[in-house]
Amino acid sequence: MQRWGDLRKRALTAALLGPAALACMWMGAEWWAGLMAICVAGMAWEWVRLCGGSTRALPGMLVPGVVLLAGLLAVLGMSMWGLLVLAAGAYGAQWVARHPRGPVPPLWLGFGVVYIGLAGIALIELRADDRVGRDNVIFLFLVVWASDISAYLAGRAFGGPRLVPAISPNKTWSGALGGLGGAMLVGLLAAMVFTSDISFTRVLLVAALLGLAAQAGDLLESWIKRRFGVKDSSGLIPGHGGLLDRLDGVLAAAPVGALIGVLLGAGVHLWR
Numbered sequence: 001m002q003r004w005g006d007l008r009k010r011a012l013t014a015a016l017l018g019p020a021a022l023a024c025m026w027m028g029a030e031w032w033a034g035l036m037a038i039c040v041a042g043m044a045w046e047w048v049r050l051c052g053g054s055t056r057a058l059p060g061m062l063v064p065g066v067v068l069l070a071g072l073l074a075v076l077g078m079s080m081w082g083l084l085v086l087a088a089g090a091y092g093a094q095w096v097a098r099h100p101r102g103p104v105p106p107l108w109l110g111f112g113v114v115y116i117g118l119a120g121i122a123l124i125e126l127r128a129d130d131r132v133g134r135d136n137v138i139f140l141f142l143v144v145w146a147s148d149i150s151a152y153l154a155g156r157a158f159g160g161p162r163l164v165p166a167i168s169p170n171k172t173w174s175g176a177l178g179g180l181g182g183a184m185l186v187g188l189l190a191a192m193v194f195t196s197d198i199s200f201t202r203v204l205l206v207a208a209l210l211g212l213a214a215q216a217g218d219l220l221e222s223w224i225k226r227r228f229g230v231k232d233s234s235g236l237i238p239g240h241g242g243l244l245d246r247l248d249g250v251l252a253a254a255p256v257g258a259l260i261g262v263l264l265g266a267g268v269h270l271w272r
Contacts (some may be wrong), residue, residue, distance in 0.1 A: 017237070017246075018145070025127065025137050032127045032137065033075045040067045040120040042243045046233040047112035050224070050244075053104040059096035062089060063109065067117035074124040086117040119251040122258035131267050135194045139187065139270060140210060140257045144249045146186035147179040147211040148218070154178020168222035176215060183211025191271045203271040206260065210253045217252025221245065 024035040044064035045055050053060035066089030073082035090110035097106035126140065127133040155175025163171040187207025191198050221244060225233065232241025244251075260270050 021141065022138065025134055025141070029075075029124075029127050029130075029133065033071070033124055036071060036120055036123055037068060039243060039247065040064070040071060040116055042236065043116045043247065044068075044112070046236075046242045046244050047116060048104075048109070050228050050230065050233060051104050051108050051112070053097075053102075053109065059093050059102075059104060059109060062093045062096060063112055063116075066090075066093070066113050067120055070117045071120045071124060074121045074128075077128075079121055079125055082121050083118075086114055086121075089113045089117070115251065119247075119254045122254040123250075125258050126254070126261060129266055132269050136257065136261065136270050139190050139194065140253060141250070142190050143183045143187045143207050143210045144214045144253050147183035147214045148249055150182025151175040151179030151215065151218075154182075164219060167219055167226060171219070171222070179215055180208060180211050183207050183214070187211075187271070191269070195269060195272070198271060206271045209256060209260075213253040213256040214249030217249045220252065221248035 021035065024031040041064050044067050048055050048060035048063050051060075055061050055064055066085060070082035070085045070089070073079065073085060090113040093113055094106040094110035097104045097109050123137065127137045129136070151171075152175065155170070155172045155178065158172070158174035158178070160172050160174045162169060163173055163176050184204050184207045187210070188200065188203050191203040221233075225231065233244035234242030236242045237246055257270055261268070264270070264272065
């Protein structure tokens, strides 16, 4: 039973936070943008803290400032300007961290601006469309959540060979395959609920891409925490660590989903 010891706390936290997130997705782009502002601000604080800095002084304060400004531009329909702000902000944060050089690693600080800000813009863009935005964001989160939960359950139940032991010794191939299968299954069920006419192959392909991106994001976050020598990005969420720990898959999957949306065009479901 020890390997399931944290399941109760994780389930309780998910039961509280999941409905709140779904409610903001459902109520409209404004509610969703507000939630994104809270999330990116929290993740920016965690990132600066990981880098050994403070958001109350330069260069740390640049990270939340830049990602929030980029998100505001995305809300106003100027996402391209938001991306330019992220690029300039990442360079600016690195430059300030180097002059004079302090304890905050410049490259990591700049990377955090892009890492968090790009996902924020992607999530705002996905929800912005009045016709399909809500469905697309819910679909994305359901797939990422299914990938995370299925990987956790399959890995704990079956164990087996480690996936990338040098980065994350607890992740297994059984967990990775279980996560991918869960993402595809839930993606298919969600698409069938939202639309009646679907291509099973296309839905499974999109869900698989998002699921793989989510797992890559999880591994990236594990590598980053190993680089900084921490177990969790913070203790904000009981049973899950911090926002970066909980949203690592979303940070990677959201830009992939937004890119699919751009390629398909406005007003189109991601799986159509």
